[in-house]
Amino acid sequence: MSGETLSQSLRMSRTAVWKHVCALRSAGYRIDSSPRKGYILREIPDLLLPQELREGLQTALIGQGDIRFFPGTDSTNRQAKALAAAGAAEGTVVIAEEQTAGRGRRGRAWFSPPRVGIYMSLILRPDIPPQEAPRFALLAAAAVAAAVRETTGLEVTIKWPNDILAGGRKLGGILTEASMEMDRVEYLIIGVGLNVNLNRRDFPPELQPIATSIRAETGRPTDRILLTKRLLESLEATYNECRREGFAPILKRWQGFSEMLGRRVAVDVGERRFTGKVAAFGADGSLVLRSPDGETLRFFSGDVHFESFA
């Protein structure tokens, strides 16, 4: 497009157009220019920039307001919490290309190397009592699993409450954090971490046997911008469905991804280990086990391991 056409349609001087082109180039956009033909956009950077995520995003809330982008930060969940505590609106998204102190469930660290994953946190303000907050961990897992399956074709599964697995290894995880008042939830932070374009050897040795990435599973790189948009859309659609129809249809879909019913598992809670067969999942997001001596055990948190003799 010629500089003249751009300056007319954008209602700015040609010098201003040139300055914007320079700014875009330094942000990583590859734009060629020639005095006779004008400008051509050759390549957009492989970065989760707010303007790229908003382009054609099919949501009404999530990602339509503030998207905070960090080339690097400690933890997007921590950033989102600080924003939410300062009054940030529902639907605010915090996204980073790298985390230096990415947080996992149960106090663990989340490996977050630059530009090969998706590390993002959403702020939601659902009008629900505190006891319904744990549902959101399952809701988010169902939404993320659906988006990954649709976008990449990978047969992902969910391990309770919200580990995203492919080929039995961990592809992603969700960390939900809540701020509660006496009788209602003030805000929820839904933190999503996905291993996208890492090669197997990019994981530290201790993670190699248990972690995987979309690239490692499919053998090809995935467009992170597209996948992030599909994640935001899926999260919003699932959130709206929950508000409209309640949690039951979402729990059903979650179970379809989980392939856990009837399997023998061990659940670690602190130092203790419980074993049994998965009997059910509660409407509150809990896991129900039938122990070998017929006892029914209900868990609200814990680490699940599949027993290989299942």
Ligand code: BTN
């Ligand atoms: C798990 O342990 O499975 C949950 C991992 C959640 C990681 C994501 S990455 C984006 C967000 N920010 C964090 O610090 N953690 C979550």
